[in-house]
Amino acid sequence: MNTASLVIERGTPASRSAGIGVLTIILLLAIAPQFLSAGAVDRMTALFIYVILAAMWNALAGFGGLVSVGQQVFFGLGAYFAIRLANAGLNPFVSLFVSAVIVGAVSWPISLFMLRLRNGEFAIGMWVIAALTHLLVNLDRLIQGETGTSLISLNVYDASTRRLTIYWLALASMTALLAILFSLLRGSTGAAIRAIRDNEDAAASVGVRVTGTKRQLFVLAAFGIGVAGALWLATAITFQPKTYFNVQWTAYMIFMVLVGGIGTFEGAILGALLFFLIETWFGGTGVWYLIGLGAAALAFSLLLPRGLWGTLEERFGWRLLSVGYRVRLPASAADPTGEAISPAPTAAHSEKA
Amino acid sequence: MNATPNGAVLSAAGIHKRFGALVVLDDIDFAMGAEEAVGIVGPNGAGKTTLLSVLSGAYPPSAGTIAFKGDDVTALPATQRCRLGLVRTHQVPKPFGGMTVFENVFVAASHGAGLGRDEAYEEALGSLKLCGMLSIANRRAETLGLLDRKRLELARALAAKPTLLLLDEIGGGLTDGEAGELVETIRELRRRRIGIVWIEHIVHVLLQVAERLICMDAGKIIADGEPQAVMADPQVISAYLGGGPK
Numbered sequence: 001m002n003t004a005s006l007v008i009e010r011g012t013p014a015s016r017s018a019g020i021g022v023l024t025i026i027l028l029l030a031i032a033p034q035f036l037s038a039g040a041v042d043r044m045t046a047l048f049i050y051v052i053l054a055a056m057w058n059a060l061a062g063f064g065g066l067v068s069v070g071q072q073v074f075f076g077l078g079a080y081f082a083i084r085l086a087n088a089g090l091n092p093f094v095s096l097f098v099s100a101v102i103v104g105a106v107s108w109p110i111s112l113f114m115l116r117l118r119n120g121e122f123a124i125g126m127w128v129i130a131a132l133t134h135l136l137v138n139l140d141r142l143i144q145g146e147t148g149t150s151l152i153s154l155n156v157y158d159a160s161t162r163r164l165t166i167y168w169l170a171l172a173s174m175t176a177l178l179a180i181l182f183s184l185l186r187g188s189t190g191a192a193i194r195a196i197r198d199n200e201d202a203a204a205s206v207g208v209r210v211t212g213t214k215r216q217l218f219v220l221a222a223f224g225i226g227v228a229g230a231l232w233l234a235t236a237i238t239f240q241p242k243t244y245f246n247v248q249w250t251a252y253m254i255f256m257v258l259v260g261g262i263g264t265f266e267g268a269i270l271g272a273l274l275f276f277l278i279e280t281w282f283g284g285t286g287v288w289y290l291i292g293l294g295a296a297a298l299a300f301s302l303l304l305p306r307g308l309w310g311t312l313e314e315r316f317g318w319r320l321l322s323v324g325y326r327v328r329l330p331a332s333a334a335d336p337t338g339e340a341i342s343p344a345p346t347a348a349h350s351e352k353a
Numbered sequence: 354m355n356a357t358p359n360g361a362v363l364s365a366a367g368i369h370k371r372f373g374a375l376v377v378l379d380d381i382d383f384a385m386g387a388e389e390a391v392g393i394v395g396p397n398g399a400g401k402t403t404l405l406s407v408l409s410g411a412y413p414p415s416a417g418t419i420a421f422k423g424d425d426v427t428a429l430p431a432t433q434r435c436r437l438g439l440v441r442t443h444q445v446p447k448p449f450g451g452m453t454v455f456e457n458v459f460v461a462a463s464h465g466a467g468l469g470r471d472e473a474y475e476e477a478l479g480s481l482k483l484c485g486m487l488s489i490a491n492r493r494a495e496t497l498g499l500l501d502r503k504r505l506e507l508a509r510a511l512a513a514k515p516t517l518l519l520l521d522e523i524g525g526g527l528t529d530g531e532a533g534e535l536v537e538t539i540r541e542l543r544r545r546r547i548g549i550v551w552i553e554h555i556v557h558v559l560l561q562v563a564e565r566l567i568c569m570d571a572g573k574i575i576a577d578g579e580p581q582a583v584m585a586d587p588q589v590i591s592a593y594l595g596g597g598p599k
Contacts, residue, residue, distance in 0.1 A: 207465025
């Protein structure tokens with residue numbers, strides 16, 4: 001076959017330097033606490049958690065087409081199981097991650113019936129699951145209903161050790177989860193995930209295991225959001241069910257992803273950063289902050305439906321953390337980033353096999 | 354008239370398909386040999402596309418059994434049938450709109466044909482080349498016009514490495530020149546020993562490839578055999594000119 005001379009590109013020169021840039025940023029973040037105030041360290045921890053939430057919701061909805069407004073169920077369960085495990089005597093830091101594994105395990109049976117639903121039914125169904133789980137957690141005597149409880153065992157560590165440990169754990173979790181997500185979405189499973197999003201029947205007709213692939217993504221997202229919930233508990237110490245099982249968490253995820261750019265890996269991270277900045281600057285203004293968030297989400301969905309990164313990607317052909325495939329065509333070899341390659345026939349190969 | 358059950362690569366027996374009270378397929382018996390090229394014609398609403406959907410596993414028959422390569426596949430969903438080599442295209446194209454043309458085809462090569470990365474690349478590029486789509490490999494599928502969407506259906510199905518390909522009106526709306534290219538492509542598939550079932554309204558295009566013709570009307574097969582004989586069959590003529598067999 002004479003297509004052998006064609007090359008499939010997975011990145012651009014820009015995306016290769018972006019990889020180095022990402023590594024540098026993570027290394028800088030790892031040593032950053034030396035130069036940051038205690039308050040700033042806490043804020044940065046929150047940012048890492050936001051990035052995890054945005055990346056997970058984006059993977060589910062932007063890549064997999066599974067729009068859920070009930071992801072707070074895994075956030076709340078992440079915190080709840082951590083409380084339970086720590087109460088049973090497990091080291092509180094270890095509890096955070098064991099808890100996330102349990103969240104992932106719990107999401108599997110949930111997926112068995114939830115993934116039979118499609119679109120709006122799935123979205124609202126997840127919200128119902130979240131509300132139901134919230135009520136069940138309230139029944140646990142340890143939690144004392146809406147009074148809540150605390151991750152008391154963290155108090156054996158002094159405040160600065162605690163703060164730094166949580167910071168590094170959050171940074172490491174974010175890095176690891178983004179890496180896992182990126183390699184999943186970049187591989188052949190990622191292509192199947194996007195195919196299911198675009199047309200489930202067609203995906204099945206070309207051999208994609210639709211339900212199994214969705215389940216894989218659903219469980220991974222549950223695990224990631226479970227990590228985020230447990231980390232949030234570690235920073236906040238107190239656990240009140242209504243705070244953690246609040247739909248606002250999913251609303252934040254949706255906001256970050258829509259503003260950043262749904263369905264692009266970079267977009268979710270950018271959206272989390274924007275949300276973090278908006279919250280840092282305007283979070284103290286109370287109800288106006290929420291009105292501003294809502295207005296911004298509305299403006300973005302009307303004016304820039306592809307979000308910030310999606311728009312930049314479309315206009316300038318920017319691809320930094322790209323999961324896609326490009327065929328380097330002979331006619332366009334000089335312009336590997338060219339978005340719109342001319343559809344004119346370009347007599348690619350003349351010799352016959 | 355049909356291929357013997359022993360030599361048949363695909364056989365369907367007693368197929369019924371009902372949607373509520375509506376009977377769309379009414380006791381279809383059908384068998385074909387490997388490497389055979391079968392055309393299916395019939396007036397609108399005859400049940401052609403439904404037959405293809407039932408054969409490919411998009412939905413189960415209300416009654417009847419389907420065997421492929423000697424195994425009963427009636428209970429197998431489309432994903433598994435595709436992996437066995439029974440692949441269809443869609444009459445109304447169903448591209449993966451947010452993905453590029455290459456990515457559309459790559460999904461089929463890596464999941465349908467079960468190929469590793471480099472082989473899947475090769476298979477995907479080969480399918481695109483055969484269908485004349487290499488030059489637009491990096492276009493997002495949602496930007497394609499109808500003709501390219503139909504071509505993409507064919508390229509994507511091919512990348513799944515079918516032994517039997519079910520084509521549903523991939524030639525509709527083509528100019529004579531384009532139809533000629535399509536016929537050439539299908540002939541190439543036959544040289545690669547791929548069996549073909551092809552539903553098409555443009556009979557003169559179909560007859561350049563099909564060595565056997567089936568005419569359906571009102572959920573039944575009303576004629577099956579040598580193409581010219583089928584076209585001359587009084588029942589077929591009456592189905593097309595109105596009146597119907599009832």
